[in-house]
Amino acid sequence: MTSTLLPGNIVYGGPIIEREAQDYRSLGQFVLDKYKGFGDQTVLVDAVSGAEYTASFMHKSIVRLAHILQKLGVKQNDVIGLSSENSVNFALAMFAGFAVGATVAPLNVTYSEREVDHALNLSKPKIIFASKITIDRIAKVASKNKFVKGIIALSGSSKNFKTIYALNEMMDNDKYKTNPEFLSPVANKNEDVALIVCSSGTTGLPKGVQLTQMNLLATLDSQIQPTMIPMSEITLLTVIPWFHAFGCLTLITTACMGARLVYLPKFEENLFLSAIEKYRVMMAFMVPPLMVFLAKHPIVEKYDLSSLMVLLCGAAPLSRETEDQIKERIGVPFIRQGYGLSESTLSVLVQNDDFCKPGSVGVLKVGIYAKVIDPDTGKLLGANERGELCFKGDGIMKGYIGDTKSTQTAIKDGWLHTGDIGYYDDDFEFFIVDRIKELIKYKGFQVPPAEIEALLLTHEKIKDAAVIGKPDEAAGELPLAFVVKQANVQLTENDVIQFVNEHASPAKRLRGGVIFVDEIPKNPSGKILRRILRNMLKKQKSKL
Numbered sequence: 001m002t003s004t005l006l007p008g009n010i011v012y013g014g015p016i017i018e019r020e021a022q023d024y025r026s027l028g029q030f031v032l033d034k035y036k037g038f039g040d041q042t043v044l045v046d047a048v049s050g051a052e053y054t055a056s057f058m059h060k061s062i063v064r065l066a067h068i069l070q071k072l073g074v075k076q077n078d079v080i081g082l083s084s085e086n087s088v089n090f091a092l093a094m095f096a097g098f099a100v101g102a103t104v105a106p107l108n109v110t111y112s113e114r115e116v117d118h119a120l121n122l123s124k125p126k127i128i129f130a131s132k133i134t135i136d137r138i139a140k141v142a143s144k145n146k147f148v149k150g151i152i153a154l155s156g157s158s159k160n161f162k163t164i165y166a167l168n169e170m171m172d173n174d175k176y177k178t179n180p181e182f183l184s185p186v187a188n189k190n191e192d193v194a195l196i197v198c199s200s201g202t203t204g205l206p207k208g209v210q211l212t213q214m215n216l217l218a219t220l221d222s223q224i225q226p227t228m229i230p231m232s233e234i235t236l237l238t239v240i241p242w243f244h245a246f247g248c249l250t251l252i253t254t255a256c257m258g259a260r261l262v263y264l265p266k267f268e269e270n271l272f273l274s275a276i277e278k279y280r281v282m283m284a285f286m287v288p289p290l291m292v293f294l295a296k297h298p299i300v301e302k303y304d305l306s307s308l309m310v311l312l313c314g315a316a317p318l319s320r321e322t323e324d325q326i327k328e329r330i331g332v333p334f335i336r337q338g339y340g341l342s343e344s345t346l347s348v349l350v351q352n353d354d355f356c357k358p359g360s361v362g363v364l365k366v367g368i369y370a371k372v373i374d375p376d377t378g379k380l381l382g383a384n385e386r387g388e389l390c391f392k393g394d395g396i397m398k399g400y401i402g403d404t405k406s407t408q409t410a411i412k413d414g415w416l417h418t419g420d421i422g423y424y425d426d427d428f429e430f431f432i433v434d435r436i437k438e439l440i441k442y443k444g445f446q447v448p449p450a451e452i453e454a455l456l457l458t459h460e461k462i463k464d465a466a467v468i469g470k471p472d473e474a475a476g477e478l479p480l481a482f483v484v485k486q487a488n489v490q491l492t493e494n495d496v497i498q499f500v501n502e503h504a505s506p507a508k509r510l511r512g513g514v515i516f517v518d519e520i521p522k523n524p525s526g527k528i529l530r531r532i533l534r535n536m537l538k539k540q541k542s543k544l
């Protein structure tokens, strides 16, 4: 499908032809019927334990858990929290929540008590599923919030809350083994919220993004495309946390397609590589730090990665240099960069065979409209003009929970204002420059840190890098780099400054200096946490 230009400089990705999911009675029913239809196919594989789960196992278990949720008093549109690393029980809990027509609110497992408290007070779940790594923290915070009536332990247990149920005990209880079918209640698809995902919190506190059943069903329809190989023969790998929109939506879409999804609960170098080798993984969901790992880490050479055909990468900027290095090093034929937001359900832009210029994030997906506006004046811009990207379509969220003001700032006349600066070229292929909030303002020039970071990563002695603006009275801000050196190399501040001077325009020079660090702080979906770097800089200054 090629994009078309509509009057008023609006680009359109074309209609969603498929209507299978959207016409269903509910999201929960769609997932149940899909799993039932896939029968004995293996749909999930735990790469740590090696356990494999068939679609019929998933169907049977979701039905049982849905009956259990109803017995516990969970009703349509009640909210269920879900705090777990990637595991089969995460998938069961979420899909059982959908089956009873509830709203599922995944929680970041790395959240501190304070952050859990913030997230719980956004979604106000009645029941929370928690795994052994989070249950103590969840129980402690839940005991201070009256709206939480019960906690279901997916694994482990805790003494910090009075009503804790153990999932395995309930699943084995004969009481719930009676009815092998479950009929999901008819949904008000445009209104009923299926998911409340927390945005990454890169620019402030995380916001509770409400995605309706229709947002998800339309996205599912838009993902269905004829493939050369039957879906049942495709093996995918993911380590992206399922509590994040990117991870969560890729779990839901791959589940409904009947592919085999191999998952990891967290990233571990050897496990990630050996999983690709062992399961002959064809496609992997990636974020830029994982791409840099494949491009640069010496142990990559020890593994047979020849099965890899496609890497799907999103969530943060990926440089064309990293892309080229991977192609050259491990010969992956296709790298598909995509771009999306929690607010857009899944990606709104993705590369394909015909539109994959280096550094681009591809073209509009079906069902999506885009426009680029001048962030100051709101004027509509045309091809090759940089401005704020705005999107419209069936995947755009209902709004932020409990925050009408932010919702009204984010969505105007149905258009989601992303806060990201980008442009499309003459082929309607899109490029992301940076976030409006991250642009460094040097003497009136706007310097995108992502560009300097991409350049620094091309240096063979640099393992990782992040750039921020250092406040400066005369110039406004000066670009400053945090740099992680490769092991056992000599590299000075001056070497790094010289390198940038040679390869970048004057405004991008590292006039703020270079700080060597052991690690760049990133969140689980691979985004650089620049506010931590800004705090580090402040602390360093106050010490002087």
Ligand SMILES: Nc1ncnc2c1ncn2[C@@H]1O[C@H](COP(=O)(O)OP(=O)(O)OP(=O)(O)O)[C@@H](O)[C@H]1O
Pocket (backbone or CB within 6 Å): 199, 200, 201, 202, 203, 204, 205, 206, 207, 245, 313, 314, 315, 316, 317, 318, 337, 338, 339, 340, 341, 342, 343, 361, 418, 419, 420, 432, 435, 525, 527
């Ligand atoms: N391929 C990509 N290239 C560059 N940036 C990307 C890409 N994909 C996603 N992003 C960035 O990720 C953002 C969406 O991420 P997400 O919804 O997880 O939360 P966040 O915007 O990082 O956090 P918050 O909204 O809470 O500040 C986009 O607005 C964009 O800035």
Ligand SMILES: O=C(O)[C@H]1CSC(c2nc3ccc(O)cc3s2)=N1
Pocket (backbone or CB within 6 Å): 245, 246, 312, 313, 314, 315, 316, 336, 337, 338, 339, 340, 341, 342, 343, 345, 346, 347, 350
């Ligand atoms: O649609 C795809 O094929 C893949 C390619 S990359 C991608 C996404 N990236 C993001 C980033 C943030 C987010 O909230 C959702 C997505 S989906 N989706």
Ligand SMILES: [Mg+2]
Pocket (backbone or CB within 6 Å): 199, 200, 341
């Ligand atoms: Mg955001």
